[in-house]
Amino acid sequence: MTNLDKLIQQFERFPGIGARQAKRFAFHILTLPPEDVEELARLISTLPLSVTECARCHRFFSAHSPTETHCSICGDPNRDHTKLMVVERDSDIVALERAGLYDGLYFVLGGTVPLLQNADTGKLRGSALKATVSGLAAAGLTEIILGFSVNPDGENTSRFVEQLLRDTLHGQAVTMSQLGRGLSTGSELEYADPETLKSALQNRH
Amino acid sequence: MTNLDKLIQQFERFPGIGARQAKRFAFHILTLPPEDVEELARLISTLPLSVTECARCHRFFSAHSPTETHCSICGDPNRDHTKLMVVERDSDIVALERAGLYDGLYFVLGGTVPLLQNADTGKLRGSALKATVSGLAAAGLTEIILGFSVNPDGENTSRFVEQLLRDTLHGQAVTMSQLGRGLSTGSELEYADPETLKSALQNRH
Amino acid sequence: MTNLDKLIQQFERFPGIGARQAKRFAFHILTLPPEDVEELARLISTLPLSVTECARCHRFFSAHSPTETHCSICGDPNRDHTKLMVVERDSDIVALERAGLYDGLYFVLGGTVPLLQNADTGKLRGSALKATVSGLAAAGLTEIILGFSVNPDGENTSRFVEQLLRDTLHGQAVTMSQLGRGLSTGSELEYADPETLKSALQNRH
Amino acid sequence: MTNLDKLIQQFERFPGIGARQAKRFAFHILTLPPEDVEELARLISTLPLSVTECARCHRFFSAHSPTETHCSICGDPNRDHTKLMVVERDSDIVALERAGLYDGLYFVLGGTVPLLQNADTGKLRGSALKATVSGLAAAGLTEIILGFSVNPDGENTSRFVEQLLRDTLHGQAVTMSQLGRGLSTGSELEYADPETLKSALQNRH
Numbered sequence: 001m002t003n004l005d006k007l008i009q010q011f012e013r014f015p016g017i018g019a020r021q022a023k024r025f026a027f028h029i030l031t032l033p034p035e036d037v038e039e040l041a042r043l044i045s046t047l048p049l050s051v052t053e054c055a056r057c058h059r060f061f062s063a064h065s066p067t068e069t070h071c072s073i074c075g076d077p078n079r080d081h082t083k084l085m086v087v088e089r090d091s092d093i094v095a096l097e098r099a100g101l102y103d104g105l106y107f108v109l110g111g112t113v114p115l116l117q118n119a120d121t122g123k124l125r126g127s128a129l130k131a132t133v134s135g136l137a138a139a140g141l142t143e144i145i146l147g148f149s150v151n152p153d154g155e156n157t158s159r160f161v162e163q164l165l166r167d168t169l170h171g172q173a174v175t176m177s178q179l180g181r182g183l184s185t186g187s188e189l190e191y192a193d194p195e196t197l198k199s200a201l202q203n204r205h
Numbered sequence: 206m207t208n209l210d211k212l213i214q215q216f217e218r219f220p221g222i223g224a225r226q227a228k229r230f231a232f233h234i235l236t237l238p239p240e241d242v243e244e245l246a247r248l249i250s251t252l253p254l255s256v257t258e259c260a261r262c263h264r265f266f267s268a269h270s271p272t273e274t275h276c277s278i279c280g281d282p283n284r285d286h287t288k289l290m291v292v293e294r295d296s297d298i299v300a301l302e303r304a305g306l307y308d309g310l311y312f313v314l315g316g317t318v319p320l321l322q323n324a325d326t327g328k329l330r331g332s333a334l335k336a337t338v339s340g341l342a343a344a345g346l347t348e349i350i351l352g353f354s355v356n357p358d359g360e361n362t363s364r365f366v367e368q369l370l371r372d373t374l375h376g377q378a379v380t381m382s383q384l385g386r387g388l389s390t391g392s393e394l395e396y397a398d399p400e401t402l403k404s405a406l407q408n409r410h
Numbered sequence: 411m412t413n414l415d416k417l418i419q420q421f422e423r424f425p426g427i428g429a430r431q432a433k434r435f436a437f438h439i440l441t442l443p444p445e446d447v448e449e450l451a452r453l454i455s456t457l458p459l460s461v462t463e464c465a466r467c468h469r470f471f472s473a474h475s476p477t478e479t480h481c482s483i484c485g486d487p488n489r490d491h492t493k494l495m496v497v498e499r500d501s502d503i504v505a506l507e508r509a510g511l512y513d514g515l516y517f518v519l520g521g522t523v524p525l526l527q528n529a530d531t532g533k534l535r536g537s538a539l540k541a542t543v544s545g546l547a548a549a550g551l552t553e554i555i556l557g558f559s560v561n562p563d564g565e566n567t568s569r570f571v572e573q574l575l576r577d578t579l580h581g582q583a584v585t586m587s588q589l590g591r592g593l594s595t596g597s598e599l600e601y602a603d604p605e606t607l608k609s610a611l612q613n614r615h
Numbered sequence: 616m617t618n619l620d621k622l623i624q625q626f627e628r629f630p631g632i633g634a635r636q637a638k639r640f641a642f643h644i645l646t647l648p649p650e651d652v653e654e655l656a657r658l659i660s661t662l663p664l665s666v667t668e669c670a671r672c673h674r675f676f677s678a679h680s681p682t683e684t685h686c687s688i689c690g691d692p693n694r695d696h697t698k699l700m701v702v703e704r705d706s707d708i709v710a711l712e713r714a715g716l717y718d719g720l721y722f723v724l725g726g727t728v729p730l731l732q733n734a735d736t737g738k739l740r741g742s743a744l745k746a747t748v749s750g751l752a753a754a755g756l757t758e759i760i761l762g763f764s765v766n767p768d769g770e771n772t773s774r775f776v777e778q779l780l781r782d783t784l785h786g787q788a789v790t791m792s793q794l795g796r797g798l799s800t801g802s803e804l805e806y807a808d809p810e811t812l813k814s815a816l817q818n819r820h
Contacts, residue, residue, distance in 0.1 A: 041659040181389065250451035265437065608716045
């Protein structure tokens with residue numbers, strides 16, 4: 001296998017990329033000026049060094065100094081430290097922060113537990129979540145919000161996190177909540193599923 | 206213009222049907238056995254006779270006798286007569302009844318008020334709604350639920366109905382509510398809009 | 411079953427129409443003025459009378475008098491009577507005439523022979539095609555063009571017609587041809603299938 | 616701007632990649648084991664070295680030795696050196712070779728001339744094409760096939776190449792041809808455009 005084929009194979013592992021687009025990426029790189037190719041390789045190679053995983057919420061951030069261990073959200077004394085939202089991915093935090101509606105803390109679980117599994121396959125940050133919750137519970141945490149997608153995997157992940165934290169939260173005054181369901185922007189009654197209609201009726205205001 | 210052309214033109218007025226499909230409909234009819242063509246014409250011709258518009262909620266229903274003026278929902282003493290949901294179309298009721306979650310009454314407004322208009326263009330059943338609400342208010346109505354789509358036209362229609370009923374409800378103990386918003390089935394946090402995220406956070410449970 | 415349900419069932423048999431749209435069609439009719447409903451029923455009811463199937467090409471046309479048996483194309487002495495194109499549907503003729511590129515005659519077979527069948531299921535006008543070809547062969551026909559879709563069913567139908575006409579054409583100076591294949595408007599080489607590329611190379615000009 | 620942001624920006628320049636997917640690519644790299652990150656960076660960095668642009672057809676290939684200047688197609692004595700197909704991109708050659716229908720040579724122009732331009736903007740290999748054609752014409756070239764997409768840009772590029780080579784081919788027995796048009800796999804007569812129908816009729820066989 002040539003280096004070209006190996007690179008195409010690497011691109012095929014990129015999220016959402018098939019064989020054809022992987023090939024296009026390789027040809028795209030071949031059309032770049034040499035200095036751009038070098039820059040791209042350098043940025044990739046140094047990415048793990050220039051990006052730090054926050055010691056508390058485990059999202060990735062660009063540290064300004066090697067001694068910086070907490071991201072800007074976890075390090076912000078003005079955020080509400082009584083609330084912790086557990087999300088699947090870093091990009092969920094991007095969406096929530098862009099909306100500017102939530103001022104609590106986050107925890108990035110690193111994925112979901114697929115429907116037919118009831119245990120972490122080792123990829124999720126289960127024990128790190130326990131540690132973070134333990135630490136925050138001692139410092140006044142009152143609510144854990146399960147911020148997962150509204151689909152079977154997301155619901156299974158909610159159940160997984162509830163079980164995972166049962167012992168940790170035993171005897172603690174910490175509630176666990178789900179994000180509210182209902183009609184989302186663009187929903188039409190006629191096409192809404194019963195579960196969504198049920199929440200829409202319950203949450204009417 | 207031939208009768209064939211005239212029929213195609215009628216089919217082009219059917220919701221969601223373009224010139225090409227209208228033509229296909231005409232050719233489809235030409236391939237039917239004569240008795241099926243006659244049956245189709247008869248069913249169309251007698252539809253207005255065999256279908257009655259409910260005197261209270263204004264949805265269409267098949268009356269069993271000419272003296273039947275109220276649909277099965279409006280005529281059901283077990284439905285909760287303290288709640289009235291105003292919807293856009295008959296098909297919204299079909300979706301809600303299929304879900305089996307709501308036991309109040311309905312009113313079919315007959316459409317929406319497009320965003321840039323602030324008045325009914327004559328197609329909506331504004332005065333009929335006033336009449337129905339007056340009647341129900343006298344008989345114990347406590348809540349009107351605005352069940353419109355979550356889009357600019359739907360929101361404009363909510364405002365229109367609120368204004369329309371202001372005088373009718375003056376001094377009455379009737380609240381007006383909106384269906385709850387939030388993450389609907391299939392929603393992913395990463396792609397949710399700020400308005401939906403806001404409701405999802407507010408309605409967490 | 412109510413008349414409303416029966417009508418919805420009839421609409422569900424219309425080409426490309428599902429349960430939801432069939433229901434919308436019924437509700438659409440309920441919103442029409444009575445005279446429009448009557449007109450629609452009348453046009454449907456009289457369609458078979460007002461439309462004649464051409465005795466030669468079997469397409470549907472609106473006859474001006476009951477004695478008119480041939481459509482405007484078959485009755486036009488300026489059309490080239492040495493060429494006959496066999497097509498699947500009336501709407502194929504509409505497309506070809508709109509393009510204005512073909513001046514021969516047509517024959518509407520009435521459908522295709524699905525891939526796994528090698529015989530007419532009784533719906534196609536096989537014997538009528540034989541009769542038309544016999545008549546035209548005696549009057550100077552030199553070419554039969556098989557104008558079917560480029561897909562497995564279309565190709566199977568070509569084979570069916572070739573077999574069907576074998577005896578009829580035996581000893582006749584009539585050739586049978588297929589429409590040319592190649593890159594169609596919008597095709598990109600990168601995404602073209604081998605069969606299309608092959609024709610594109612063979613037919614280069 | 617952090618290194619993470621710079622890398623996301625680089626990914627946004629990849630063909631078909633928007634801001635959201637570029638971000639996902641960066642997060643994907645952060646989840647890779649360190650050795651995979653290094654391998655990816657190394658493959659990108661060395662790609663220009665490990666891939667050579669063929670001196671004749673200008674497609675990219677993996678040379679086995681630094682002295683190898685021609686790709687496997689241009690270096691194959693069994694290919695038909697009397698035919699040259701000019702294509703837009705490397706990936707067009709991949710599609711044609713996979714189909715295994717063409718045994719001549721290729722030339723990769725490197726793009727198209729957009730409709731409203733009538734000159735190369737400097738990105739296309741115009742002078743290289745002239746050089747390759749000159750060389751091949753002296754060695755027995757008889758046909759240049761213009762293998763561009765069937766759309767306005769492709770047609771404009773055909774005209775551009777014809778003008779570009781006018782002087783080079785003056786007095787030479789070299790014909791220039793276009794790929795054949797017609798119904799491509801999956802085409803239905805009813806939906807075919809007039810240009811495609813015209814070619815389908817002309818190329819019937």
